[in-house]
Amino acid sequence: MAPFSTLTQAAAQRPDNIRHRNLRKHLLTRWASLMGAAVHFLFIPLFWVLDHSLLALINVISVAMWLGAYLANQHGEQDRAVYLITTEAYCHAIIATVILGTSAGFHFYLLTLSCWAAVTHSVKWVALVLGLMGMLIFLFLEFPLSQMFPLESGPGFPLMLATLNLSCALFTMVGFAMLARHVYETQEETLTSMATRDALTGLHNRRFAGEYLRQLSGDRQDGTNTPYSLALIDIDHFKLINDKHGHKVGDQCLIQISDLLVRHFRRSDVLCRWGGEEFLLIFPGADLNEILPVLEGFQERLHSLPIMHNGDVISLTVSVGVTSHTPGMHYDLLINRADHLLYRAKAEGRDRIISDQTGEQVPPPL
Template sequence: MDFQAKLLIQVIILVTGTSAVAWALMASPMRIAPRACWRYAVANVLMMLGLILNTLRGDGPSYVAWLGADLSLLAGIVMLRLGTVFLFRLPVSYRMDLFLWGAAALAMLLVSPEESSQQFLAIVFSLAAAAMFARLAMVTLQGLSPSTGRFMAMLLVAPVILAALSFVLRLGFIFYHEQAEERFISIQSNQALPVLWFYLVLAIAINVLAFGNALTRLVQKIRMLADRDMLTGLWNRRSAEEVMKKLHYKWQRGGEGYALVLLDLDHFKQINDTFGHQAGDAALRQAALVLSHALRDTDVLCRFGGEEFLVILSGANIKQAHQVAEKLRTCLEERALRWEGQDIPLSASFGCAVVMPGLSVSQLISSADNAMYQAKAAGRNRVMDSEPQVAS
């Protein structure tokens, strides 16, 4: 083996080995997306193993050195894709990965694992690698687009796309280049140094991209924790107030109005005192689920505090808000909480208010709150509308 080629291979092995350790540390004890990070760690180990096995290739036949090296590298690409799938919580599917890997393995078994077959083996490996990198690019793009935008996601995925294209180009060189064996098939010769440099940059770029993906996912999780109520999973009060400020700003500049429905679970303290706080938490979760299913995707539902929930209805008037509140009241009344063999009835008192000239966001919330307390004073489990008013 050429000394420079051997040195570059050792550097690539060092990079993949170090990356594997880093991913393992992120998975445990740091517990950052552990299912994804473990797969990234395994991917780097498999790629490192593939390179090590590649250095064992000689003149004689060897299934370990020839097929083992290529199949280990391909398995590493598969694990990179699966790590990305778990990182962004995309639908998990193994069938196409297993098909590509299995088809490559079967094709490689058609020839003797030795130097005379390396052109055929390189063709099979390049076809499989190109397809696998293309699949990795697609899931990475799918995972990044919602948070970064399509254009930025395309830029970030560029190294993976380049990897897929490089293996397609490698196929062309194998078929049409006179010195393909020395430059594009074997990585142990001096003429293969440009390819080895490319593999080194690719190994670094893919791991940097994966670390960036993990960081993006971590930021998304932190943002979600800041915006969501931990018990119910609904938007929290801070998020609701941000939504109302934006709607109010648009309305003041000639946009459509909006309405609020504020509701408070009836006899919630009694549920806590009689059945315990776990039952109270279960009641809040069930209420959140029932209310969510009864609303449109465009409606905003949040836990406003304690046993209070707030619904923000964009483009609604007071009559429409009342109709929505009545629907929510009925749905909630019909779904008793099943707790330790007993049915705990759930109901709520609703107050509706619509934005009007002169009312600030806080005043609008107060109007809905006053209407809600009127509903409680009138006997609970009913809907009341705020009186039209203009702030002085």
């Protein structure tokens, strides 16, 4: 539970530009970059005292690269940070080993960095390549090629066996790191789904919607934003359906509408159960002229989707308030605006769409 608790505490302090799914990679990279910079900083005076001025200078460059990786990671560029760290570590190991020999042990850092790279880069095949590359560099530094593969059995034959055994052990280490990554990411996806999905409908929940809107509205460190529209949808007379037919039928109505939402709207649209019988729909990069015809089409399809229960036909209708984001408007104000338009749709007879700007009513389809 301790690692999960640590991750949970870190999530509470997560920078705005770091997504939840990248939090683990962000933390691993942050800790690695700070530790790496500190270690190389200590090497600078050590090599200077030992009269290895070239290695001292190289470690100055190393510190700069590790700090650059830290800054890249803080700006949400984890993959760039991984490239900086692996490039520095692999080059430093080669140079230090060539100058000081394998007895200095600098190539052993490759073992740690290879496993770290295998679980940190966002693209799995790139992570695997980086991990295997580190292991191969280690082997070539530890065992010169002339000794690794002797042409005939002799004094070097045991060394060849040792090399093969060590190679298998190292590659297995990377393999286990990749397997651990797969298991961990699968668990993360499951936990993320539980935290951001509505259990009944499978749509995103209110928590996810707030996080997504915060990013779209430009409430981020990089100041970027994306134009978007949103709609609040409320099932008409849902309380009467629950009272007359029971909550099980009410749940079935919610599921049927949710399934229709998923089938009708674009994959890029974000569909959320806002609470109770309300749904929040977010349309990135779309304005009202694009959204209104699509919402009308949804209404029309909903009219042809009756639900049968004990011989009774339950006809479902919805009221909709739809609005568009304007620069500088906080998403809370936008939701309040959509809620106001939804209230108007209810007050003016239900089964209709009230749009933003002019407050013009969009009549229900015939």
